[in-house]
Amino acid sequence: MHPRRLAPLFAALAFASSTALADVTKDASCQTAAGCYTIAGTITNEDAAAVARIAASLKDQGVVGPKFLLNSGGGSLFAGIEIGKSLRQMRALAMVTLNSQCASACVFILAGASRRATYGAVGIHRPYTEQVGNIDIAQAQVEYRDTQAKARAYLQDMNLSDDLYEAMVRIPSEQIQVLTPEELARFGLDKNDPVEQEFLDAGGAELYGxxxxxxxxxxxxxxxxxxxxxxxxxxxxxxxxxxxxxxxxxxxxxxxxxxTGGEDLALKIALQVAYDLYPFLDHTKPGANRAAIDEVVQVRDSLMARGYSPAQAIQAAVEQIGPKYAE
Known part of the structure; x- marks a missing residue:
């Protein structure tokens, strides 16, 4: 079990500059029919509006399944919730790559995605109100309860366990707890939404009769x-x-x-699939790309140090690095 990692908010959000507004950008080279986008920086209402426009456009086209790369230390909780709702509408994949982060309000975006892949740092803390200035204690109580109720209800609507919310409220708002791979799995943040998986399994059952x-x-x-x-x-x-x-x-x-052969078999499968998808990763073959191989090994080693099994680390590293070098 990995030790819990707590960091002051100002340090963790070196985790993301609080002065950098989030930017929703589209990757023109993306091969996904529904498009690939990046959300980076501090999350704002403008970002929520931008993602809502993407969702509306895809709905008009009858297309689902875009990919969103997340790299944000947080921002507006309620903007994060609205973006998460848009991702759910689009049946989107949200990915936190190895050198990226998703903390605070960003976790609510990740929660909204129908499919999730988390290889970078994911950090949580207690959701806080956006109220500033002098307010009396009674008003502060009302604002606090309203914020917590909306955060908890949203996570429930996204089919996530109350365990995630309970873990959030235990961490002071000025700190960040970076989740371990075990915690990501327990909270369901590293896997498909169960309703999405039900949909896929229902289609598979029908396909095979x-x-x-x-x-x-x-x-x-x-x-x-x-x-x-x-x-x-x-x-x-x-x-x-x-x-x-x-x-x-x-x-x-x-x-x-x-x-079965356990982890050895899983590793063999992961390697063989990697070589089949990206032949240049096979160091024994002509045309092997040494730069790509070295980068995969670097990502693999980093993930294994975080608790991933060798097979899981290879699969994640190949998914992240392979397309970068593919022709």
Whole structure:
């Protein structure tokens, strides 16, 4: 278990300059049909309006699934909530890359995404009111309760456990707790929204003509059973073919998954998939890109130091670095 990391807010938001307004920008080179965007800096109402316009445009086009890279130390809580709602409407992917951060109000944006990938620092603290100036204690109480109620209700609406909110309120507003990989997993901030996953699984069950329970059972078997088809001479295609065979074949499969090679097998699969997607990452082949390989190794080592397994670290590093060097 990793030690909890607390930092004064002024230091953690070196975590992000409080004077830098957030900027919502589009990546013109993105290959995702719905587009790729970055939200960086201090989150404002103007950013919420900009993201709402993106959501409205995609809705008119009938397109979903944009990608948003997050790199913000926070800002307006309520602007963050509105941006999160827009991301949910778009069924967006929110990603915090290794050298990026998402803290304070930014976490509410991350919470809103239907799909999430978190490799950088994610930090939480108690949500605070935006009231400034002299107010009496009764008014302060009203403002505080209203802010907390809205924050908690929003996280519930995003299908996240109350555990996340309870963890937030334990951290003073002037401090940041950077979440460990275990905490990210426990709070659900490193995985798909459960409703999004239900949607995907329902479509998968329909595609293969299975009941939901049978589809999920076979999906679980396929995630481990098919690893044995990945050998040094084979490619990830055998894994995919095996998975498809298990999901589509009418034969009866065992109710329990067979034993596997554990982490060694998971690492082998991760490496083989990486080589299949990005052949230049295979150092044994002509055309290997040493710069790309070195960068993947650097990211992998950093993630492993944070508690990721070797397979998880390879997968995350390749996802982050591979597209950068792809032609």
């Amino acid at each position: 299975l009941s939901k329970s049978e589809y999920l059972r076979r999906k679980g078997i396929a995630s481990t059973e098919c690893g044995k088809y990945l050998t040094k001479e084979e490619t990830a295609q055998q894994y995919l073919d095996c998975r498809d065979a298990i999901l589509s074949n009418t034969s009866t499969y065992p109710a329990k998954s067979p034993p």
